[in-house]
Amino acid sequence: MQKILFQIARTGIISEPASAADESLRRIPGRLNDEVLRLLGRALAIRHVDAGSCNGCELEIHATNNPYYNLEGLGIKFVASPRHADMLLVTGPVSRNMEEALRRTYEAMPEPKLVVAIGDCGCDGGIFGENYASCGRVANVIPVDVAVPGCPPEPNAIIQGILTAVSVARG
DSSP states (O other): OHHHHHHHHHHOOOOOOOOHHHHHHHTOHHHHHHHHHHHHSSOEEEEEEESSOOSHHHHHHHHTTSTTTOGGGGTEEEOSOGGGOSEEEEESOEETTTHHHHHHHHHHSOSSOEEEEEHHHHHHOTTTOSBTTEEESGGGTSOOSEEEOSSSOOHHHHHHHHHHHHHHHHO
């Protein structure tokens, strides 16, 4: 135990500098709020649907809500009902059992409908592809506005994908 304590004291605190992407996200809040308010007239409400993923993307989506990334501080919140949602965030390849549920969720959303596919599985089917149990990518079931690749994508990439979808909808 003493050996470990001496090693900790010798090493000190080690941290890495913030990346350029992190710095660019720190300047976004005001601009994002303006864009969202111009497009929707209110805060952006997101409904998340797990269509059959391994939960790796969900962990990263939850990380966007932690104090470091602070998605809610950007004027973006997650909602429980698709009737209150402006954007649908879909993770995983769409399993055959989730196909109808995903369609119904999409149809229940009011206009304008924004859809963001998260992760390699949502973008192109990932390692599962299309088979007897999977419809493959999200775009095979509902229209997708923005795809965020990665297995799983980092929180920065997810936030950038959300921003891209808002700017695409704004036209």
